[in-house]
Amino acid sequence: MDILYQRFIDHYSGSQQLTDHTKAEICNHLSILHLNKKHVLIKENQQHDFAYFVIKGAVRSYFLKDGIEVNTWFALENDMVGSLQNFNDKPSKETIELVENSTLISINLKKLKPLMFSNIQISNFINAVIEEYALFLEEKIYFSQMMHSIDKYLILLDKEPQLFQRIPLTYIASFLGITRETLSRLRAK
Amino acid sequence: MDILYQRFIDHYSGSQQLTDHTKAEICNHLSILHLNKKHVLIKENQQHDFAYFVIKGAVRSYFLKDGIEVNTWFALENDMVGSLQNFNDKPSKETIELVENSTLISINLKKLKPLMFSNIQISNFINAVIEEYALFLEEKIYFSQMMHSIDKYLILLDKEPQLFQRIPLTYIASFLGITRETLSRLRAK
DNA sequence: ATGATTTTGTGACATATATCAAATGAAATC
DNA sequence: GATTTCATTTGATATATGTCACAAAATCAT
Numbered sequence: 112m113d114i115l116y117q118r119f120i121d122h123y124s125g126s127q128q129l130t131d132h133t134k135a136e137i138c139n140h141l142s143i144l145h146l147n148k149k150h151v152l153i154k155e156n157q158q159h160d161f162a163y164f165v166i167k168g169a170v171r172s173y174f175l176k177d178g179i180e181v182n183t184w185f186a187l188e189n190d191m192v193g194s195l196q197n198f199n200d201k202p203s204k205e206t207i208e209l210v211e212n213s214t215l216i217s218i219n220l221k222k223l224k225p226l227m228f229s230n231i232q233i234s235n236f237i238n239a240v241i242e243e244y245a246l247f248l249e250e251k252i253y254f255s256q257m258m259h260s261i262d263k264y265l266i267l268l269d270k271e272p273q274l275f276q277r278i279p280l281t282y283i284a285s286f287l288g289i290t291r292e293t294l295s296r297l298r299a300k
Numbered sequence: 301m302d303i304l305y306q307r308f309i310d311h312y313s314g315s316q317q318l319t320d321h322t323k324a325e326i327c328n329h330l331s332i333l334h335l336n337k338k339h340v341l342i343k344e345n346q347q348h349d350f351a352y353f354v355i356k357g358a359v360r361s362y363f364l365k366d367g368i369e370v371n372t373w374f375a376l377e378n379d380m381v382g383s384l385q386n387f388n389d390k391p392s393k394e395t396i397e398l399v400e401n402s403t404l405i406s407i408n409l410k411k412l413k414p415l416m417f418s419n420i421q422i423s424n425f426i427n428a429v430i431e432e433y434a435l436f437l438e439e440k441i442y443f444s445q446m447m448h449s450i451d452k453y454l455i456l457l458d459k460e461p462q463l464f465q466r467i468p469l470t471y472i473a474s475f476l477g478i479t480r481e482t483l484s485r486l487r488a489k
Numbered sequence: 490a491t492g493a494t495t496t497t498g499t500g501a502c503a504t505a506t507a508t509c510a511a512a513t514g515a516a517a518t519c
Numbered sequence: 520g521a522t523t524t525c526a527t528t529t530g531a532t533a534t535a536t537g538t539c540a541c542a543a544a545a546t547c548a549t
Contacts, residue, residue, distance in 0.1 A: 127417070174442070181445050195434055204442060227427070228316070231420040238416070238427050245384055245430055248437035253363070253393060255444060256370050256477060260536080279496065288445060293536055295498050449506080468526065482506055484528050 116141050119164045119216050122189055123239040133232040140219040146209055153194055153207040160221035162193030168213020169277045173285070174205045182285040184251070185210070185271075185278050191240060198224065198241075210278055260289045264297050305330050308353045308405050311378055312428040322421040329408040335398055342383055342396040349410035351382030357402020358466045362474070363394045371474040373440070374399070374460075374467050380429060387413065387430075399467055449478045453486050 116138050120129065129137075143166070146152075153159045155174055163170075170186040183205055186192045194203035198220055227234040254266060264287060268275060274283060284294035305327050309318065318326075332355075335341075342348045344363055352359075359375040372394055375381045383392035387409055416423040443455055453476060457464060463472060473483035 176445070183441065183445065195431070195438055198431075199435075204438070227424060228420070231417070231423055234420055234423040234427060235416060238423060238430065241427065241430050241434055242384070242387075245434040245437060246388075248434060248441060249384055249393070252372065252437060252441060252444070255441070256365070256372065281496065290537060291497075292499085292538080296536090299498080470526065479507060480527075481508085481529085485506090488528080 112138055113143070115143060115166050115214075115216060118166070118189075120236075122164075123236055123243070125239050127232065127235055127239075129232050129236070133230060133236075136226060136230065137223065137233065137236070140223045142217050144215045144217055145213075146215065147212050148209050150209045151206060152192065152209070152215075153197065153203050153205070155204065155206045156202045158200065158202045159194070159197050160219060162191065162197070162218045162220055163207075164216040164218065165190050165192060166214040166216060168215065169210040170207060170213065171210050171278065171282055172205045172207045173282075180282075180285060182282045184247075185274055185282070185286070187273060187277070191244065193218075193220075195241075195244070210282075255288065260287060260293065261297050261300075263287050264294065301327055302332070304332060304355050304403075304405060307355070307378075309425075311353075312425055312432070314428055316421065316424055316428075318421050318425070322419060322425075325415060325419065326412065326422065326425070329412045331406050333404045333406055334402075335404065336401050337398050339398045340395060341381065341398070341404075342386065342392050342394070344393065344395045345391045347389065347391045348383070348386050349408060351380065351386070351407045351409055352396075353405040353407065354379050354381060355403040355405060357404070358399040359396060359402065360399050360467065360471055361394045361396045362471075369471075369474060371471045373436075374463055374471070374475070376462060376466070380433065382407075382409075384430075384433070399471075444477065449476055449482065450486050450489075452476050453483065 112134060119141070120134055120137060144163075152161075152163055152170070165186050165188055167188055170190075170192050171182055172184050172186075172192075173180040173182045175181070192207055192215070194205060194207070196203050223233070224237070227237050254263060267283070267287065280294055280298075281291045284291040287294065289297075301323060308330070309323055309326060333352075341350075341352055341359070354375050354377055356377060359379075359381050360371055361373050361375075361381075362369045362371045364370070381396055381404070383394060383396070385392050412422070413426070416426050443452060456472070456476065469483055469487075470480045473480040476483065478486075
């Protein structure tokens with residue numbers, strides 16, 4: 112098995128020991144992609160069959176609100192990228208786009224998902240993916256409900272310093288729910 | 301099987317047909333509770349073994365930020381109530397409290413969760429619960445990133461009109477990320 | 490390298506919302 | 520039903536953040 116596939120599988124198998132058969136079944140639906148900055152993985156309002164795992168690179172997700180981009184999250188190495196809507200055969204609410212030239216594993220959800228009804232290890236594997244995503248969302252909400260932007264900025268800087276090196280501040284400002292001018296002023300202190 | 305348990309199980313079994321054996325296994329870890337307004341189900345920073353399903357009533361979740369309550373969500377009939385942290389044996393980040401006298405089903409996570417490794421139907425069942433929760437969180441984030449509070453208020457009023465009849469405006473204001481005074485002024489229009 | 494494009498920073502001003510204080514209204518308790 | 524408690528509204532003022540305009544700096548493509 113490719114070492115990169117192994118990295119993806121290990122990341123979500125947790126305490127569970129997957130059999131070689133299960134690993135092979137998962138790998139059947141994986142491929143490795145090398146794509147350039149600005150490449151769009153998933154388009155808002157469209158249906159897609161794939162999710163992605165970041166081997167190397169940076170990705171952002173955004174939706175359009177009154178013509179302006181609202182950034183919802185960023186993914187770096189070992190993060191999962193995708194739309195929960197797509198997982199349920201619905202069109203994505205967000206556009207997912209590369210911020211750096213990246214190496215990704217694509218996961219064919221359309222083919223992998225049905226296996227969760229016959230293979231318990233795959234069911235638990237998918238469970239782990241969704242659970243990690245839900246924890247991430249909770250964290251995000253928790254932190255977005257803090258009143259002052261300065262606090263949010265400092266916490267993000269502390270928790271995810273890499274973002275500030277790799278993601279344009281314009282996107283980060285929008286993620287924090289403020290304008291780029293306000294973020295620039297907060298940083299001036 | 302109790303008709304209320306049936307309602308809970310049906311709500312999350314989706315397309316999946318559960319065997320009587322699985323249903324019985326799940327029911328082993330359910331109980332029905334009648335509790336009064338202000339009763340605290342889950343306390344911030346404490347570990348709890350239960351999640352809850354609302355048969356009748358209203359529930360809110362909040363955490364303390366600089367001594368003031370920040371409301372994170374509300375649950376009404378057929379909603380699930382719990383902390384994802386508790387599901388992973390970690391202390392809850394939020395306090396969960398009844399807003400009305402309520403009838404709930406309690407779910408013993410400590411005992412139910414391990415079954416997902418041996419019973420694929422239970423694994424998929426838990427999957428459905430977490431997935432619905434993640435979709436709910438996504439919705440919440442999607443809508444909290446809109447700039448103007450007035451929009452958020454109007455959308456909430458449109459999507460969840462019952463909340464405004466049953467949940468005090470003070471809590472709703474905090475949920476929207478504004479003060480009760482501001483919400484009151486928005487409503488005056 | 491050079492010019493073009495994108496990203497970031499700064500200033501002046503407008504506006505939404507917070508804060509503090511108090512009055513009114515509604516609900517719970519005795 | 521009267522009294523206490525809690526929830527909501529309204530007013531005056533302060534503050535944080537948005538908006539618009541433009542300059543500076545960094546990055547990209549040829």
